[in-house]
Structures are given as structure tokens and as C-alpha cells.
Amino acid sequence: MEIRTGLTLQEKLRILADxxxxxxxxxxxxADRRGREGYLGNSVAAGICHSFASDGRCISLLKILLTNHxxxxxxxxxxxVSNDTVRTAFTPREVCELTIEFYKRNYIEGLFLSSGVWKxxxxxxxxxxxxxxxxxNEYRFNGYIHVKAIPGAPDDLLAAAGxxxxxxxxxxxLPTGESLxxxxxNKTHRAILRPMRMVSDTIAEHRLAIGKSAQMxxxxxxxxxxxxxxxxxxxxxxxxxxxxxxxxxxxxxxxxPFVPAGQSTQMIIGATPETDYHLLKTTxxxxxxxxxxxxxxxxxxxxxEDSDLPAIGTxxxxxxxxxLYQADWLLRFYGFHVDELLSExxxxxxxxxxxxxxxxxxxxxxxxxxxxxxxYGMILRIPGxxxxxxxxxxxxxxxxxxxxxxxxxxxxxxxxxxxxxxxDGRMMYATPIEERYIARQLIGTNEKENWQIxxxxxxxxxxxxxxEDLQMQA
Numbered sequence: 001m002e003i004r005t006g007l008t009l010q011e012k013l014r015i016l017a018d019x020x021x022x023x024x025x026x027x028x029x030x031a032d033r034r035g036r037e038g039y040l041g042n043s044v045a046a047g048i049c050h051s052f053a054s055d056g057r058c059i060s061l062l063k064i065l066l067t068n069h070x071x072x073x074x075x076x077x078x079x080x081v082s083n084d085t086v087r088t089a090f091t092p093r094e095v096c097e098l099t100i101e102f103y104k105r106n107y108i109e110g111l112f113l114s115s116g117v118w119k120x121x122x123x124x125x126x127x128x129x130x131x132x133x134x135x136x137n138e139y140r141f142n143g144y145i146h147v148k149a150i151p152g153a154p155d156d157l158l159a160a161a162g163x164x165x166x167x168x169x170x171x172x173x174l175p176t177g178e179s180l181x182x183x184x185x186n187k188t189h190r191a192i193l194r195p196m197r198m199v200s201d202t203i204a205e206h207r208l209a210i211g212k213s214a215q216m217x218x219x220x221x222x223x224x225x226x227x228x229x230x231x232x233x234x235x236x237x238x239x240x241x242x243x244x245x246x247x248x249x250x251x252x253x254x255x256x257p258f259v260p261a262g263q264s265t266q267m268i269i270g271a272t273p274e275t276d277y278h279l280l281k282t283t284x285x286x287x288x289x290x291x292x293x294x295x296x297x298x299x300x301x302x303x304x305e306d307s308d309l310p311a312i313g314t315x316x317x318x319x320x321x322x323x324l325y326q327a328d329w330l331l332r333f334y335g336f337h338v339d340e341l342l343s344e345x346x347x348x349x350x351x352x353x354x355x356x357x358x359x360x361x362x363x364x365x366x367x368x369x370x371x372x373x374x375x376y377g378m379i380l381r382i383p384g385x386x387x388x389x390x391x392x393x394x395x396x397x398x399x400x401x402x403x404x405x406x407x408x409x410x411x412x413x414x415x416x417x418x419x420x421x422x423x424d425g426r427m428m429y430a431t432p433i434e435e436r437y438i439a440r441q442l443i444g445t446n447e448k449e450n451w452q453i454x455x456x457x458x459x460x461x462x463x464x465x466x467x468e469d470l471q472m473q474a
Contacts, residue, residue: 002087003067003069003087003088003089004086004087004088007088009094009098011088012088012089012090012094013064013098015068015086015088016064016065016066016067016068016088016089016090017063017064019065019068019078019079019116020063020064020065020112020114021063023063023112023114023148023171023266023298038140039140039141039142060108060109060110061108061109061110061111061112061144061146062098062099062102062107062108062110062111062112063112064090064095064098064112064113064114065079065113065114065115065116066089066090066095066113066114066115066116066118066124066127066128066131067087067088067089067090067115067116067118067124068085068087068088068089068116069087069088069089069116069118070116070117070118071116071117071118071119071120071186072116072117072184072186072187073185073186074173074183074184074186074187075182075183075184075304075306075308075309076183076184076268076271076300076303076304076309077304078303078304079116080304083304089118092127092130092131092134093134095111095113095131095135096131096134096135096138096139096141099111099135099139099141100135100139100141103141103143109143109144110143110144110145110146110166111135111143111144111145111146112146112147113128113131113145113146113147113148114147114148115127115128115148115150117150120152121150121151121152121153122152122153122154122157124150124153125149125150125153125154125157125158125161126157128147128148128150128161129157129160129161129164132145132147132160132161132164132165133164135164136164144166144167144261145164145165145166145167146165146166146167146168146169146261147161147165147167147168147169148168148169148170148171149161149168149169149170149195149196149199149263150195151170151187151191151192151194151195152191153195155198158195158198158199159198159202159258162199162202162203162258162259163256163258165259166259166260166261167259167261167262167263167264167293168199168259168263169263169264169265169266170192170193170195170196170199170263170265171192171265171266171267172189172192172193172265172266172267172282172286173187173192173266173267173268174267174268174271174272174274175267175274175278175279175282176272176274176278177189179271179272179274182272182308183271183272183308183309193290196263196265196290196292197290199259199263199290200263200289200290200291200292202258202259203258203259203262203263203291204291205258206257206258210257215291261293262291262292262293262294263290263292263293264292264293264294264295264296265286265292265294265295265296266295266296266297266298267279267282267283267295267296267297267298268298268300269297269298269299269300269317269320269321269324270299270300270310270316270317270320270321271300271309271310275342275347275348276320276323276324276327276342276347276348276349277338277342277343277344277347277348278347279297279324280324280327280328280331280338280341280342281338283295283328283331283338284331284337284338287331287332295328297321297324297325297328298321299316299317299318299320299321300316300317301316302314302316315454318453318454319351319450319453319454320349320351322453323349323351323354323355326354326355326356327341327349327355330355330356330359333387334356334380334381334387335377335380335381336359336381340359341355341358341359346362350439351450352443352446352450353439353442353443353446354383354446356381356383357383357416357442359381360381360382360383360420361435361438361439361442362435364433364434364435364438366378366381367382367419367420367421367433368419368420368421368422368427368433369382369420369421369422370421370422370423370424370425371393371397371402371407371421371422371423372397372401372402372423372424376390376391376394379393379394382417382420382421383413383416383417383419383420383442384412384413384414384415384416384417384418384420385412385413385417386411388411389407389410389411389412392410392411393407393410393412396410401423401424402423403423403424404418404423404428407421407423414428415445416442416445418431419431419433419438419441419442
């Protein structure tokens with residue numbers, strides 16, 4: 001497998017932008033770094049105005065691989081070493097020039113840089129660090145940068161990247177050790193989790209050094225999680241491993257924050273038989289143990305022929321991916337625990353319902369909820385009620401009793417909520433509190449949305465191209 005030479009910069013861009021499209025771990029920055037005199041760009045919230053494709057993938061970053069050359073043979077990956085595909089690589093300076101030129105033309109707000117493993121993890125991480133160093137120092141780029149940490153690379157290289165990037169991510173890939181061994185024999189969870197631990201510990205150390213809490217700010221619902229464990233088919237991962245930051249890096253200038261936008265990870269769903277319960281158990285544990293900013297889910301797109309994978313042409317589980325994102329939101333912002341949403345006896349969501357409705361239907365003994373007297377925590381668990389509308393309800397009822405028109409003005413989605421609430425002891429309609437009846441009604445309400453998710457145009461697995469009609473010269 002040789003890297004093709006003689007390709008123009010535009011040809012490299014088409015190959016390596018296309019090769020990056022299945023990595024979904026990028027979203028709004030979470031960083032807040034204002035512009036500086038003599039520097040180009042910023043990463044304040046208003047400066048990173050991301051657009052998203054209909055499948056949720058971020059399209060406002062220049063999203064590329066440093067190279068699609070890879071020494072590993074992961075069965076699910078299009079860039080695996082055994083695939084016969086054109087291989088190429090950017091030089092660090094080419095990445096910098098592309099980033100700056102696209103930024104000046106207002107095509108992008110930042111850079112998302114990942115890579116196949118080129119020669120070995122150390123060599124790959126050195127090249128990524130060279131890109132970051134040139135961008136931050138020679139090109140004086142002050143905008144948002146998200147890079148992938150390469151498992152197996154030395155700690156000092158990972159730390160150096162963390163002081164120059166805004167966000168780092170290490171893809172867990174699969175939630176159980178057995179699945180990873182089966183589909184990615186060159187990788188282990190231990191090797192993947194070590195850089196994840198290093199990044200989380202260094203973030204905590206930096207935050208403590210500047211007088212902040214060791215944990216990144218997040219919702220109270222996430223902070224309340226306790227006792228989460230990885231749940232895999234006979235495997236346990238994520239055992240805490242202590243990490244000692246190198247002395248040289250402990251003396252770094254504290255004015256430069258370490259990974260200020262936090263770290264994230266990604267898991268592939270649909271390539272292996274793990275249940276929703278297993279996936280969310282893993283997700284919950286990652287939030288607790290590694291203080292991740294986000295866990296992303298990627299519906300597996302059958303690209304390679306292999307007896308251990310779904311056949312080519314099998315529809316990707318897009319609706320399942322959507323439900324897992326909704327459940328992740330419940331964990332982070334609604335105070336739910338995985339064991340409340342699912343169990344070993346009932347390990348998967350009803351894909352035709354959003355997870356909050358699915359939970360409510362299995363706990364009808366708690367409903368209907370009287371909107372004028374219930375506490376905030378219970379109101380937040382009503383389908384169709386979000387954090388903002390729940391807070392409005394609690395504040396508004398101090399001045400009088402609420403009715404259904406009031407709730408609609410506050411943003412409550414009554415087409416879901418009315419089955420589960422009363423206002424002053426009365427329901428909106430004479431609705432029987434019966435699981436099958438309410439489930440049929442809710443499924444009918446969601447039918448159009450579910451169809452749209454399952455039938456995304458062109459399967460929508462390509463990221464939106466910013467370069468289709470762009471004429472560039474090498």
C-alpha cells in the first residue's frame with residue numbers, strides 16, 4: 001500500500017475530505033476564545049456558527065484526514081489496509097494553507113483534523129502536532145480546531161496537541177472488548193482509554209491550577225450520575241488508570257488552556273449486536289469516568305464485504321441512531337439514569353417512539369401529573385416538556401393556576417404531553433391511561449418524522465461538500 005505521489009492539492013482534498021465523512025464527532029465548539037490583535041479568527045460562541053446536514057453532521061468545519069493511509073485492518077473501516085483504494089496524504093503546510101484560504105473566503109470557521117495511522121501512532125501524532133504548531137504560531141490562526149488523538153502515541157505529543165487544539169477526541173469505536181477484538185484486531189480498549197484518561201486528567205489539572213472546579217461545567221443531571229459501569233457481553237472496560245502529567249508540561253504557561261472545549265468520542269452502532277442498554281451503559285460510564293463533553297453515535301454504513309458485518313445494501317440504523325441521541329440528551333439534561341430507561345429484560349427502545357415517551361408508557365403509574373402542583377423534576381420527565389418550558393411552568397404558577405393554552409404558549413408540545421398531564425385536575429381530552437392506546441396515538445403522531453429519518457435523501461452519508469465547484473491550484 002503506497003501513498004500516491006503527483007496528485008494535485010484539489011485531488012488530495014477530494015480524496016481526504018471524502019474519507020473523513022463517516023467521522024461524526026464534531027459539533028458546536030464549546031470554546032470561548034475571543035479575537036486577538038495580530039491573529040486570524042476566534043472561537044467565541046458567535047464565531048463558530050455551525051451548520052448541520054439533515055443527519056446531524058457538522059458542515060462548517062474543514063473536515064479532512066491528514067492521510068487515508070492506515071496500517072490497521074479494522075473490518076468496518078473504508079480506509080483499512082486490505083482495501084484497494086487510492087492513498088494520499090497532505091503535508092502539514094498544505095493543511096495550513098487550505099484552512100487559512102477557506103477561512104478567508106468565509107467557507108469555514110475552523111478545522112476538524114483526523115488521520116489514518118501512518119507508519120505508527122508516534123509518526124502520525126508528530127505530523128498532527130506539526131500542523132497545529134504551524135497554524136497557531138506561523139499562520140497565527142486563532143480559530144477553532146478539533147483533532148483526533150492517536151492511541152499509542154507518546155503522552156508528550158498528546159499533551160502538546162492538547163495545548164494547541166480546542167477539542168480532542170479518541171474514538172472508542174465499539175462498546176465491548178469482544179466486538180473490538182472481532183472487528184478491529186489491532187486495537188484494544190486499554191490502548192484507546194489511556195489517551196482518554198490522559199486528556200481528562202490534564203484538563204482537570206489545568207482547571208484546578210487556575211482555580212476552577214476539576215470537572216467541566218455541565219448540567220446537574222449529568223453530575224448526579226452515580227455508580228455507572230460498562231455493560232458488555234462478558235467484558236468490562238474503563239477501569240481507572242492513574243496518569244501522571246510530565247513535569248515539563250506541568251510547568252506550561254497556564255494562560256493557554258488545555259483542550260478548553262473538552263473531549264469527545266464516537267461509537268459505531270449496528271455493526272455488532274450490542275443492545276441500546278449496553279450502548280447507554282457505556283455512554284454513562286464515559287461521562288462519569290472521563291468527563292467527556294459528548295458521546296457520538298454513528299449508524300454503521302455497510303461498505304466492506306465481510307462475514308462478520310451486515311451485508312452491503314443493509315439499511316443503516318438511522319432511526320436507532322436518532323433514538324440514542326435523544327436518550328443521551330435525557331442522561332445529560334433531564335436527570336435520567338440508564339437503569340430507569342432500559343434494563344436487561346427490556347434492553348432496546350421502541351424505535352417508533354422517542355425514549356421519553358417510551359419510558360413514560362412503561363411507568364404509567366406515575367401519570368397523569370398535575371401541572372399546578374408537581375415538582376420541577378417530575379415536570380421535566382413529562383413527554384413534550386423541556387428544561388426551559390419546565391422552568392417557565394414552575395415560575396408562572398406562582399401567579400395563578402395554569403391551563404392548556406398557557407402551556408402551549410410556554411413551549412410545551414401538547415400533542416405528546418396531553419396524555420400525561422392534568423391542569424387543575426382535568427385532562428385535555430377524555431384519554432384512557434392505557435399503554436397500548438397511548439402508544440398507537442403517539443406512533444401515529446411520529447409517523448411522518450420517523451419516515452423522514454429512515455428515508456434520508458441519498459442515504460445522506462456524504463457530508464456536504466464545500467468544494468464541488470471550487471477551482472483550486474496546487
